[in-house]
Amino acid sequence: MxxxxxxxxxxxxxxxxxxxxxxxxxxxxxxxxxxETEIPDVDLIVIPGGFSYGDYLRCGAIGARMPxxxxxxxxxxxxxxxxxxxxxFQILLEAGLLPxxxxxxxxxxxxxREVKLEVANANTAFTRGYQAGQVIRCPVAHHDGNYFADxxxxxxxxxxxxxxxxxxxxxxxxxxVNDIAGIVSHEGxxxxxMPHPENLVEAAHGGTDGRALFAGALxxxx
Amino acid sequence: xxxxxxxxxxxxxxxxxPQGKAIEGALGTLGFGGxxxxxxxxVFDVELDGADRSKAEADLKAMCEKLLANTVIEDYAVExxx
Numbered sequence: 001m002x003x004x005x006x007x008x009x010x011x012x013x014x015x016x017x018x019x020x021x022x023x024x025x026x027x028x029x030x031x032x033x034x035x036e037t038e039i040p041d042v043d044l045i046v047i048p049g050g051f052s053y054g055d056y057l058r059c060g061a062i063g064a065r066m067p068x069x070x071x072x073x074x075x076x077x078x079x080x081x082x083x084x085x086x087x088x089f090q091i092l093l094e095a096g097l098l099p100x101x102x103x104x105x106x107x108x109x110x111x112x113r114e115v116k117l118e119v120a121n122a123n124t125a126f127t128r129g130y131q132a133g134q135v136i137r138c139p140v141a142h143h144d145g146n147y148f149a150d151x152x153x154x155x156x157x158x159x160x161x162x163x164x165x166x167x168x169x170x171x172x173x174x175x176x177v178n179d180i181a182g183i184v185s186h187e188g189x190x191x192x193x194m195p196h197p198e199n200l201v202e203a204a205h206g207g208t209d210g211r212a213l214f215a216g217a218l219x220x221x222x
Numbered sequence: 223x224x225x226x227x228x229x230x231x232x233x234x235x236x237x238x239x240p241q242g243k244a245i246e247g248a249l250g251t252l253g254f255g256g257x258x259x260x261x262x263x264x265v266f267d268v269e270l271d272g273a274d275r276s277k278a279e280a281d282l283k284a285m286c287e288k289l290l291a292n293t294v295i296e297d298y299a300v301e302x303x304x
Contacts, residue, residue: 058292065289094292101294106240148237148295175238 011050049086060090089192100149106175116168129212
């Protein structure tokens with residue numbers, strides 16, 4: 001199983017992501033710098049978290065317009081699995097690969113803690129390793145994770161099962177509408193989520209609840 | 223010859239603005255009475271080469287659509303000086 005991790009200046013979860021992907025696939029991912037216009041043939045492309053371009057203008061706005069993102073968009077159109085975590089989710093939204101926007105947390109505070117996620121749709125390539133309604137542990141660390149979309153978009157997302165993770169009751173850390181923590185594209189091959197599944201993949205992390213997500217995306221047994 | 227323009231980006235109506243709300247609260251704390259809703263936005267002062275105002279306006283709108291504003295949540299207005 002081959003994977004690639006997109007690198008932009010200011011991202012800082014790339015090492016964690018590379019470690020997680022190496023643990024799960026047994027192979028170190030390719031790394032693709034922002035100016036590259038081609039991505040090798042891989043099964044999964046990941047945009048990790050951090051603060052690309054210092055969150056200037058809007059979180060993810062400048063990173064989303066770097067040449068590598070055109071290559072990511074082309075791969076996504078071809079059906080390659082693409083996953084954006086935290087700042088990676090913000091970048092996918094700014095790049096128009098997923099609908100909606102992420103705004104400043106409703107509390108105006110940076111949140112860094114563990115939350116509970118409910119698997120809202122286990123019938124996607126990403127979430128097939130979980131049961132529908134299963135509640136998993138996952139850490140969050142962000143200042144701008146307050147998901148917003150207009151009513152029409154929300155209706156479509158909910159109606160078509162594109163909401164894949166919700167903050168479990170009482171744990172919404174950021175004010176996201178409908179407790180949305182992660183969504184997939186209409187075609188199901190692009191996932192964006194605020195929580196960090198790469199930080200719960202081996203026993204030393206204190207839990208392995210994130211592992212099934214990567215395993216699912218790669219078609220591996222968890 | 224240069225054209226100077228100001229682009230204003232504001233949140234669309236109906237989009238929650240927690241920063242605006244916090245500022246609104248702080249103004250009240252400072253004793254400013256009668257402050258209604260406060261909405262926070264952004265201002266960009268942009269200089270453009272040339273003297274063609276209609277081209278400048280079209281370019282600025284394209285810049286807003288492509289980068290300066292996120293039209294999912296924000297509206298923009300372009301104002302050319304002079």
